[in-house]
Amino acid sequence: MNTATSPASPIVIATRESRLALWQAEHVQARLQRLGHAVELLGMTTKGDQILDRSLSKVGGKGLFVKELEVALEEGRAHIAVHSLKDVPMELPEGFVLACVMEREDPRDAFVSPHYATLADLPRGATVGTSSLRRQVLLQAQRPDLKIAPLRGNLDTRLRKLDEGHYDAIVLAAAGLKRLGLDERIRCAFETEDMLPAAGQGALGIEVRADRTDLIAALAPLVHQPTWLVVAAERAVSRSMGGSCSMPLAAHGVWHGDELHLQAAWGDLDGQLALVQVDDHAKVATLAEAEALGEAVAAQLRASGARTATAGHS
Structure with a gap:
């Protein structure tokens, strides 16, 4: 056609x-x-x-x-x-x-709550809403006492469920809130070292x-070529790990001059294995070089104990 x-x-x-x-x-x-x-x-x-x-x-x-x-x-x-x-x-x-x-736009995760200013302010056993496995393992690494509950629906639906009292707090992408002019709903943005963002x-x-x-x-x-190179590296981590939304995997890159610094984290949903975190850097000018860095970071994750999707952990 x-x-x-x-x-x-x-x-x-x-x-x-x-x-x-x-x-x-x-x-x-x-x-x-x-x-x-x-x-x-x-x-x-x-x-x-x-x-x-x-x-x-x-x-x-x-x-x-x-x-x-x-x-x-x-x-x-x-x-x-x-x-x-x-x-x-x-x-x-x-x-x-x-x-x-x-x-x-801002790649960070946002903490959203009507009553609490930060994750640390939540009382023991509080309920946090997210359906992201990545956010689940990263939240539990910081606050293993919290109850992580599923949260689906578009952004407005998620905010409504929070406001109706189903959750003490929810975690959303800061970018979506900012694009819709809902910046005031962000109580705080997580620093990337605490909540490493998803690829892309x-x-x-x-x-x-x-x-x-x-x-x-x-x-x-x-x-925007600088963004494209960064997300190409991030997505290469996920691709190399067999990643999808069924894998608790984070990857985030930032520029330092002409060097791309790439961090990644993998978590075990069963809580049997410690959070695996690695980082690497390289001079990057092409998509192929960005993807090579991502593949190198994925190899380091595997060497440090992270399991790929094909290894039966999804």
């Missing part, structure tokens, strides 16, 4: 219909419109949005948030899909590529069909 758009025809963005997903799509729409492109949105509901009674790790992973968008790209109903990069599987289906990574957290990625070189060229002005 030939789905190429003529210069005058609009670029159609496939997007989930949550308030945050729409903000992200509209942000990309506005950037492309300023470059002279006509842009329309195609709102969609994904299986990840529909299945709220089970954790993602039990129903197919974060790919549930992107599959329907990829079908729309494949069928030509849409041309690009805007994702929170931490929701994008480490391996894209054949025929699809990540065409653009935009400048990162805070960054937006744009997916297209691999054969759409015209769209890849159109998106080039939106690329």
Whole structure:
């Protein structure tokens, strides 16, 4: 099927219909419109949005948030899909590529609570809401006395459940709260040494069909190369570990001059093994070099006792 758009025809963005997903799509729409492109949105509901009674790790992973968008790209109903990069599987289906990574928002996790200012202020046995296995092991490493309870739904739903008293506190990505103007809900942002972020957290990625070189060229002005190199290294850690939302794994990089410093952490959900943390650094100028650093960090994790998904721990 030939789905190429003529210069005058609009670029159609496939997007989930949550308030945050729409903000992200509209942000990309506005950037492309300023470059002279006509842009329309195609709102969609994904299986990840529909299945709220089970954790993602039990129903197919974060790919549930992107599959329907990829079908729309494949069928030509849409041309690009805007994702929170931490929701994008480490391996894209054949025929699809990540065409653009935009400048990162705050990558940290946020502590959100109506009554307590910090994690340390929570009383013993308090209930903290998150469905992220990464956040669960990192929280338990700091406060093993806390009860970690599942928390699904879009950002507004999670905040409503907190406000209704189901939790004493919840942990959310700071980026989403800031993008929706909900900064006042952040009681404090965790320092990355205490709560290492997920690979790609805070960054937006744009997916297209691999054969759409015209769209890849159109998106080039939106690329933020320093962010892309960092998240490529982070995602390489996860890919090398067989990582998905069923693995309690964190990876986060920061620049020091032309050197990329990459930290990673792996936790044991059963609590039998200590938290494994490693870090490494290298001069990085290309995606291949970034991915090599990520693979080296993953190798150090395994050497320090972390188990890969294929090793039967998921």
